[in-house]
Amino acid sequence: MSFLRKFRKNSVQENISATTGKFPLSCQQVGKDLQSFLDGEETNVTAEDLSAHLEACKDCGLEADVYRKIKLAISQTAEPVDKGSLDRLQDFGRKLAESGDNE
Amino acid sequence: MSSAESATQQELFEKYVIPETEVMFRVAMSITRNKADAEDLVQDTMLRAYRSIEKFDGRYPRAWLLTILRNAAINRVRRKRPELMRDPDLTMQRVADTDPDTADVEAVVIDRTFDADVEKALHSLSDKFIEVIEMVDLNGLSYQETADALGVPVGTVMSRLHRARAKIRKHLASSEVAKGRS
Numbered sequence: 001m002s003f004l005r006k007f008r009k010n011s012v013q014e015n016i017s018a019t020t021g022k023f024p025l026s027c028q029q030v031g032k033d034l035q036s037f038l039d040g041e042e043t044n045v046t047a048e049d050l051s052a053h054l055e056a057c058k059d060c061g062l063e064a065d066v067y068r069k070i071k072l073a074i075s076q077t078a079e080p081v082d083k084g085s086l087d088r089l090q091d092f093g094r095k096l097a098e099s100g101d102n103e
Numbered sequence: 104m105s106s107a108e109s110a111t112q113q114e115l116f117e118k119y120v121i122p123e124t125e126v127m128f129r130v131a132m133s134i135t136r137n138k139a140d141a142e143d144l145v146q147d148t149m150l151r152a153y154r155s156i157e158k159f160d161g162r163y164p165r166a167w168l169l170t171i172l173r174n175a176a177i178n179r180v181r182r183k184r185p186e187l188m189r190d191p192d193l194t195m196q197r198v199a200d201t202d203p204d205t206a207d208v209e210a211v212v213i214d215r216t217f218d219a220d221v222e223k224a225l226h227s228l229s230d231k232f233i234e235v236i237e238m239v240d241l242n243g244l245s246y247q248e249t250a251d252a253l254g255v256p257v258g259t260v261m262s263r264l265h266r267a268r269a270k271i272r273k274h275l276a277s278s279e280v281a282k283g284r285s
Contacts, residue, residue: 035261035264035265035268036246036261036265039239039246039264041245041246041261066272066275067268067272069217069221070221070268070271070272070275071240071268073217073218073221073222074221074222074225074236074240074241075240075241076218077218077222077225077241078241081125081128081129082138085128085138085141085142086124086125086128088142089124089127089128089142089145089146089149090121090124092146092149093116093120093121093124093149094117094121096116096149096150096153097112097113097116097117097120097121097153098113100112100153101150101153101154
């Protein structure tokens with residue numbers, strides 16, 4: 001790793017990038033967009049810049065890990081859709097499409 | 104109505120509405136907390152969609168259907184409340200449906216204690232926070248779709264969702280401290 005890359009990486013980890021102006025994102029900017037980024041939604045900054053910051057900054061990387069785990073843990077609480085209900089609704093929809101609502 | 108018009112209506116319905124049945128049912132479950140009411144709500148939504156499908160421009164069918172579903176839910180609550188209102192006790196016990204096949208394999212290695220703490224933290228939140236988390240993390244809706252389903256601006260969805268997760272995170276941190284973990 002070159003001296004400059006080492007310096008940049010250390011600088012990001014120490015959260016001084018915003019003050020030097022050498023790096024596109026500060027930890028504060030990342031914090032604002034982090035959850036939208038993890039949800040695959042639009043962010044104010046590019047996904048590339050966010051990913052690069054998360055890789056280089058230990059604190060933000062850990063923060064991202066926590067939110068990923070929270071999202072995953074929540075998704076694990078889900079139960080499968082009731083197949084009987086789904087079949088009945090799809091059948092209702094198909095019959096409605098075929099014969100109309102008779103009104 | 105002529106047979107040609109009828110065929111078009113049928114085609115449009117099959118193209119835009121039928122594929123969204125499962126999503127509509129998941130969202131209806133999150134709103135009603137009850138399988139029978141959720142089925143009724145989706146049927147009501149389908150009927151309304153059928154009647155107005157020829158006016159639909161074909162863009163964002165899910166958003167269009169979720170808006171219809173929300174309006175149908177509001178009408179139903181007005182007609183027969185409080186049955187369709189959120190029951191806090193049930194909220195504590197139940198979780199919304201989602202496809203387990205979409206679960207990440209990484210989940211296998213997730214610490215069960217962590218999962219339990221997250222669930223506990225989730226259920227300690229107020230309904231308005233729980234519902235956005237359910238829409239996004241359980242039902243897989245985008246922020247815009249969640250906004251359509253709940254009838255609130257996207258900014259409100261973002262704000263509630265991010266605050267809800269931050270609260271869970273805070274709860275986890277205090278729970279770690281309480282358990283004496285590093």
